[in-house]
Amino acid sequence: MTERKIFLSLAPGKMTRQPLGAAVLALLAGCSFIPVYERPAAPVPEHFAGVTATAAGPLASWREYFPDPAFHVLIEAALDHNRDLRIALARVEEARALAGIARADRFPTLEAQASGNRSRTLANISGANQTLVFNRYDVGLGLTAFELDFWGRVAALSASARAQYLATDEAAKSFRIGLISDVANTWLQLTELSERERLVAQTLKTRVEGLDITRKRQEAGLSTDLDVLAAESFAESLRAQWADLKRQRLQTDNALRLLTGMAVALPAPTNLANQPLLAELAPGLPSEVLLRRPDVRAAEQQLLAANANVGAARAAFFPRIALTANFGTASRELSGLFESGSKAWLFNPVLTLPLFDAGRTRANVDVAEARKVQAVANYEKTVQQAFREVVDSLAAGSTIGEQVAALEANLRAQLARFDRVKAREQAGIANYLEVLDASRETFSAEQSLVSSRRQLQSARVSLYKSLGGGEE
Structure with a gap:
């Protein structure tokens, strides 16, 4: 105090x-019982592993970070039509209104009041031994139960409501960044599945043609039953993969339509190899990076709200003074309300002093302090989770890039091997099983490369999200 x-x-x-x-x-x-707020120290290392500490500059907006026009169409549709985002924004408005209500409690409420009263009292109970009819008319301004906030209780509740509003606003911003990332990742998954489905269809078509040729060679005595069975097995396995990829693509297509509010026709997916690579980001210092994330800022606002609630609970130990007042005119006749001598007023201060409540007020303080401990732990956990997400995204970006380069080299080697084995088979040096084995390995390398290219793009989307997104 x-x-x-x-x-x-x-x-x-x-x-x-x-x-x-x-x-x-x-x-x-x-007097004020709100504890002095100090931001908890971030329980994370000072630097990101393997990253040189630099000043963290502002991130590019999503329009700059995602260069593909298809991203722009889908993200704009999601921001305009996604129902979950609408719910989040409506919650922000609700919290803003609640904060306004709490702030209004710090000020008196004046009301214009007008009333009329007519009563009849029987003679046997009037005391005057005659029936009495009494009229009263009142007009005035009234102040009802306005609390004089000596101990800062109402101010603390107002500060708590404002912090809750800011926390909700930051949560909506975090959801918005998450929505952008979800749209980008879902679009990348749809592109990957479409490309893999196309590769399976092309390979299946080639293998079906090869199966027909093998059967004809079997009829001519140039191929064995084992060659035919191997060709059939490979073709049917491709057909099963094709059906599975179609299912995944359709489900991903539906997920993307839901994210965008079913407001736009989805663009045709492009080849991942031809899609511009998302920009690389320099994360900078952990403290600067993590404190600009909306979810971390939301957790801190929740901590501020809990801190203010402790002050409000402590103030409940002390007296409260509430004022009720009225000033105006009163008369027995409606026409006499504004005549001289009709002035009337009421002043009614009420002092409430807690004496005994069986420990209720003390328990309320304990509840508020326990919730503050929870808010501190939640803030620290949010910071730690944010740190981990950044480190994971950095690790994925650095290693998947090497993986893509290795898979590209592997695919070149598999294509060269397939061409040579096929030439040897046509020359009668190699058997058809070697051709199938080389074809299977080449197909697997193509599928792995497409998946890794998508993972590299997704890692950069995740880094964008984990760094807190960019300004619009």
């Missing part, structure tokens, strides 16, 4: 003009 010293100057036989009540009010006005 802030301490203030007040000196009263006394003249002989009388007090100075400054009332004692004003001095007491001045003393009480400096």
Whole structure:
């Protein structure tokens, strides 16, 4: 509690003009039970592993970060039509309104009041031994139960509501960044599945043609039953993969339509090899990076709200003074409301002093302090989770790039091997099983390369999300 010293100057036989009540009010006005807030230290290493510490500059907006026009179409549709985002934004408006209500409690509410009353009292109970009819009309301004916030209880509740509003706003921003990332990743998955489905269809067509040739060679005595069975097995396995990829593509297509609110026709997927690679990002210092993430800022606002609630709970130990007042005119006749002598007023201060509540107020303080401990732990956990997401994204980006380069080299080697084995088979040096084995290995290398290219793009989308996204 802030301490203030007040000196009263006394003249002989009388007090100075400054009332004692004003001095007491001045003393009480400096009281507040909200604990001093200090941001908890980030429980993470000072630097990201393998990253040189630099100043973290602002991230590019999503329009700049995702150069493919297809991304622009889909992300804009999602931001305009996604229902979950609409719910999140509506929650922000709800929290804003609740904060406004809490702030309004710090100010008096004036009301214009008008009332009329007519009553009849029977003679046998009137005391005057005659039936009485009584009229009363009132018009005035009223102040109802306005709390004088000496201990900062109402101010603490207002601060808590404002922090909750800011936390909800940051949560909506975090959801928005997550929505952008989900749209980008789903589009990349759809592109991958479409490309893999196309490769399977091409390979299946080639293998079916090869199966027909093998059967004809078997009829001519140039191929064995084993060659035919091997060709059939490979063709049917491709047919099964084709059906599975079609299922996955259709489901991913439906997921993307839901994310975009079913508001636009989906663009035709392009080849991942021809798609512009997303930009690389320099993460900078962990503290600068993590504190700009909306989810971390939301966790800190929740901590601020919990801190303010502790002050409000502590203030409940002290008296409350509520004022009810009314000023206006009153008359027995409606026409006499504004005549001279009709002035009426009411002043009704109420002092409430807690004496015994079986430990309820103490328990409320314990609840508020326990919730603050939870908020601190939640904030620290959010920071740690953010740190891990950045490190994971950095690790994925650096290693998957090497993986893509290796798979490209492997595919070149498999294509060369397939061409040579096929030439040897046509020359009668190699058998058909070697051709099938080389074809199977080449197909597997193509599928792996497509998946790794998508993973590389997705890793950069994840890094964009983990660094807190860019400004619009």
